[in-house]
Amino acid sequence: MRYVGWFWLSISSALMMVIGNLYGMPLLYKRSFTKFFTRETVHFTHKATAQGFLEPARNIARLTPWLPGELPRVAAGLTVSVYAAGLNRPRWLYTLPNGDVLVAETGSPDAQTLDPTHRLAERVQSATEGQYSANRIILLRDSTGAGLADLKTPFLCNMYLPFGMALIGNNFYVATADAITRYPYEAGQTQITSQGTHIVNLPLYGHNWAKNILPSQDGHFLYVTLDKTTKKQGQLESLLKKGGTIMRLDLRTQDLSLFSTDLPSVMGMAQDPQTALLWVVLNDFRTPYSHKDNDYITSLVQNMPWLPTLPANDIPVSRRIVSGWATLTLTAQTHDYKLGSYTGAAALVFSYESNLPETWRHGLFVSERGSWAHRPKHGYKIVYIPFKNGKPYGKPQDVMTGFLNPEDTQLRGRPMGLALDGSGALLVADDIGNIIWRITAAKDEKQAQ
Template identity: 40%
Template sequence: MLRKILIALLAVLVIGGGVVAWLAWPDKAQRSVAEVTGQRPRIDAPREQTLPTVGVADVVGWQNGARPVPAAGLQVAAFATGLDHPRWLYRLPNGDVLVAESNSPAREGGGITGWVMGKLLGRAGAGVASANRITLLRDADGDGVAEVKTPFLTGLNSPFGMSLAGGYLYVGNTDALVRVPYKDGDTRITARPERVVKLPGGGNHWARNVLASPDGKLVYVSVGSSSNIAENGIAAEKYRGDILEVQPATKTARIFAAGLRNPNGMAFEPQTGRLWTVVNERDMIGSDGPPDYLTAVEFGDHFGWPWYYWGGYPDRRVDPPNPALQEYSKRPDYALGPHVAALGLSFANDAKLGQRFARGAFIGEHGSWNREPLSGYKVVFVPFGENGFPAAGAKPVDVLTGFLTKDEKAQGRPVGVITDKAGALLVADDVGNVIWRVRAG
């Protein structure tokens, strides 16, 4: 008996030592982020991992007057402070700004990646309880600071995206698309939200973005996957990893585009009217890829998840395989780099930040949790050409950096990005609890 106990203890020590060694030496990037960006990113062979690389920045916040660093020719200051995990922004017709103060509901399942995220993302400021609130910010005197900050809509369930259409404000709760009546100038909504369609909740990716079509007849909803690569079975991913197209008049929905592991920001490109999105790709095949991406999306598109990435590269971990899909997996338009966690998306059609930022897309990169070294943690701009697509050979241009300290502590993490009524860029910083305002000058 004693011998069996000693053997068991030795096995635990060996296994534990292996885990400690893995944590001390995770998979390290062999490529620069720049090599994995643009229309023709470097796609290396996967380096499959049993456990994910964990490289999440501890949060220290903005101390002693620190603030992000803007690109040359721009200035940055706080538009609103003292918020509770501000994630997403929406500008109302009168110029008021809505901010979703929100966080993930309690995580259940999600496999080993979900467990690691649930345990460790708290270090990055993502473990706080959700305020479940939309707050209204108003800068009536035009000085670039919101002097009004008031609760607008409460009692929600991890709200994220917001969009006006047909006299309603649509809100993406984690488990439903809901709406409330809205008239211009409202500063508080007391009506009980009406459910338009139910959405699948739970799992790893909780945020549901919302975008109304220009004519207000349709509403698009992004729904991320519940897992990394459908490791809990493809049935658990029904209506997930998709952008849904909702008809509010009939309260029905259909899949508009699929194979998008975690689509988040959505926007219509002003030149062509095409729908674009930013997408977070899969984990645990190395620090160098595959890249998160920015892409146009059309009805019927399939981008390959979970079986394929970047237009047909197979992920052989997925069981069962789907060989018939490979030739139909759409290649994304633009790579943003590995694990940058691209969330925010806004086109520059009404931005007034100078000619350099006149045509293209602003993207909020929340920052990696599973890459060594860290990637993202900044706002970038992707220049577009007159054809409504990223300019040939263009690389992302840094707009707002400095969210990480020199020793890789997180002062903040950018998420939603929009322009305000004066053409400045507003950036939601969910761990700094600030809305930053970037202007020319």
């Protein structure tokens, strides 16, 4: 009987461990797991409020083009000017080593390329944005140093929804909605006419069709963003069912390997030049009918799972991973920073090499393109997040606003892509106003420096 009792005790303990794994509650030996890594999440901004139950809230502002001479508002000590105008849906920016700026002009995909739950969102947005897509990359050059592009010429044409761009050596890589292609590039050339070399196919379907790429510091890899999809995508199907994924493309073997998965929708990426950590923008926007949408920036390390944050409370909090016991490993501490709800955060760029005043040189710029599915509207601005000791520190500060009128009824433009130009000025792609804005230090600030 004594052995029977030990047998049932062992069975009960095993069942309790399984239940604890499923529900994320350590029912046994919870003290033994305190050594595993924690996430520190900082909440500084607004929280989501309940939306419509049967359909998403619709708060669509009427598109009202910028008037001649009209400019967005920028923070004190900064000034803004037009770097280039007359573009066609400028989505993403990339600065070449010689200072030329590349602009991916990309419209909206066909409805059939989206998951069904996101077709409504695309139709609603298309009512104000238009459907036409130029499907090309434009080169902008400021040959006089006046802060205005005096050359605007097609650089690459006839692609399907181009987005992410990267130059490694003499190879120029472009991520379209369905592939990554490599083109030969020589410094200073203003157009690429070669066919290019196909590198790898990417899954076309997904909540977010845009594919972004970022070179690793050693130039051997490309980080590639893929979004969640329920469509069959071959070997990637099991990964993409879980959520957003970052893959790593080995440029020597052309093999894709997993870097991080089970993420919310991921778009913007940047590597901190001081710590070498990979920082990304995450949009936890599940469906157009979702009652909650939280946008974050966070650092990622390879194969590290991402956890949603605890309820917002304006102070740093820690959370121990207690589910998925079989995959827990010792990992360095990482940090999340909650931008708010329904901000539509998209791009990010570190400011260390900018020519802006000292106040703005120690952190990260983030574009917030906003969302139509929330009332009142959030986002539609550029914010700056100061860093200290390699992690976000303090509240976000508005850098550029003025895209919306105070009543949320008129929309002048929408900030999307970000980049630093050759002189260190901050460039902002306005993908509705069809303008590239340029932010620099005000004249009195330049004299003070």
